[in-house]
Amino acid sequence: GESVGLHLPTLSVQEGDNSIINCAYSNSASDYFIWYKQESGKGPQFIIDIRSNMDKRQGQRVTVLLNKTVKHLSLQIAATQPGDSAVYFCAENSRKDPNAGGTSYGKLTFGQGTILTVHP
Amino acid sequence: DGGITQSPKYLFRKEGQNVTLSCEQNLNHDAMYWYRQDPGQGLRLIYYSQIVNDFQKGDIAEGYSVSREKKESFPLTVTSAQKNPTAFYLCASSMNWGGGTDTQYFGPGTRLTVL
Numbered sequence: 001g002e003s004v005g006l007h008l009p010t011l012s013v014q015e016g017d018n019s020i021i022n023c024a025y026s027n028s029a030s031d032y033f034i035w036y037k038q039e040s041g042k043g044p045q046f047i048i049d050i051r052s053n054m055d056k057r058q059g060q061r062v063t064v065l066l067n068k069t070v071k072h073l074s075l076q077i078a079a080t081q082p083g084d085s086a087v088y089f090c091a092e093n094s095r096k097d098p099n100a101g102g103t104s105y106g107k108l109t110f111g112q113g114t115i116l117t118v119h120p
Numbered sequence: 121d122g123g124i125t126q127s128p129k130y131l132f133r134k135e136g137q138n139v140t141l142s143c144e145q146n147l148n149h150d151a152m153y154w155y156r157q158d159p160g161q162g163l164r165l166i167y168y169s170q171i172v173n174d175f176q177k178g179d180i181a182e183g184y185s186v187s188r189e190k191k192e193s194f195p196l197t198v199t200s201a202q203k204n205p206t207a208f209y210l211c212a213s214s215m216n217w218g219g220g221t222d223t224q225y226f227g228p229g230t231r232l233t234v235l
Contacts (some may be wrong), residue, residue, distance in 0.1 A: 008160055034223060041156060043124075043210050043226035047161075089162060107178075108224055110162040 008087065010087060010115045019077040021114045023090035026071060030092040035075045038087045047075070047088075053100070080118050087113040123147045124227035126211050131232045133198070133205070141196045141230045143211030152194035153212040153224060156180060163210065169194055170216075198232060206234045 013019050025033075031052035036044035049072075050057045050064045057064050063076040073090050091108045124144040133139045145152065150171050165178030169188040169221050183202025194213075196198040198205045208231050212224040 032222070036226075041229070041231075043126075043212075043229045046223060049138060051221055091224075107165065107168070108222075112160075112162045 004005065008113050008115050008119065012117045012119065013080050015080065015082060015118055015120050016058070017080055019080045019084070019118075020115060021075045021077075021088045021116065023075075023111050023114075024071060024108075025090070025092045025111075027092060027109070028071065030109075033064070033066060033073050034091045034093075035062075035073075036089045036091065037084075038089065038104040040086075044089060054117040079094075080116075082118045082120055085116055085118045087115050089113045123157075124157055124211060124213055124225060127232050128230060129228065131230055133232060133234050135234055136200045138197055138199050139232065140213075141198065141209055141232070143196065143227060145192055145194075145211075145213045145227075147215075147225070148177045148191070149213035149219040150191070150216045151214045151222070151224075152188065153214075154178075154184070154186065154194070154196045155210040155212065157208040157210060157229075166196065166209075205232055207232060 011019060011079040034049045037047050038044040048059045048062050048064050050066050052068060055066050061078045063072045077084055090111045093108050125144050130140060132181045153168045154166040156166055157163050164180050166180055166184050167175055167178050167186040169175040172188055172191045175188050179191050183199055185197045208229050209231050211227040214222045214224045
């Protein structure tokens with residue numbers, strides 16, 4: 001039968017534009033965040049990470065911004081190219097010690113993903 | 121995909137059969153993970169292993185089983201008890217468990233279809 005899935009957010013941009021993909025998280029104990037890129041039929045590929053003691057980190061053509069106050073994470077891609085077309089996932093990890101009451105120690109929690117389409 | 125391999129890439133199974141998905145890594149990582157991905161959804165954790173000879177249930181372990189007899193290998197068996205096994209299965213590994221270097225790296229995935 002037909003599977004009922006969530007409709008992923010989508011972002012369509014022109015080649016050469018900058019792209020901004022957003023992610024909200026709910027766990028205030030999350031202290032490590034990762035962005036992954038997943039092309040169709042492939043496994044997720046690590047892009048960039050950031051720890052909670054930082055609010056910005058830059059890589060090659062990518063920048064991750066972290067706003068802990070509003071629990072928001074964003075991925076900025078400069079000069080977007082057709083090869084950037086993919087689904088982008090954010091993931092969060094809490095290192096809260098389970099002995100102190102934490103329950104998600106060491107486990108990544110993934111967002112639903114955003115589909116980025118780049119038009120030539 | 122780094123040093124993580126999954127096989128086969130595509131797998132077809134008849135209802136009532138058990139199947140085993142292979143995952144091997146040569147990254148010398150202690151921790152390994154299995155995820156399930158359904159269309160339009162994020163990744164859901166099936167099982168994880170912090171170290172060899174140890175594994176723990178994830179969020180959706182029912183109908184699945186794993187073993188971790190070797191550091192580099194973490195096979196997943198999808199049993200006949202799994203009610204809706206058709207999905208894309210992803211294996212991942214990380215250097216250790218929650219130790220500050222826990223970025224997970226993924227394999228290429230196995231697409232399982234139940235006929």
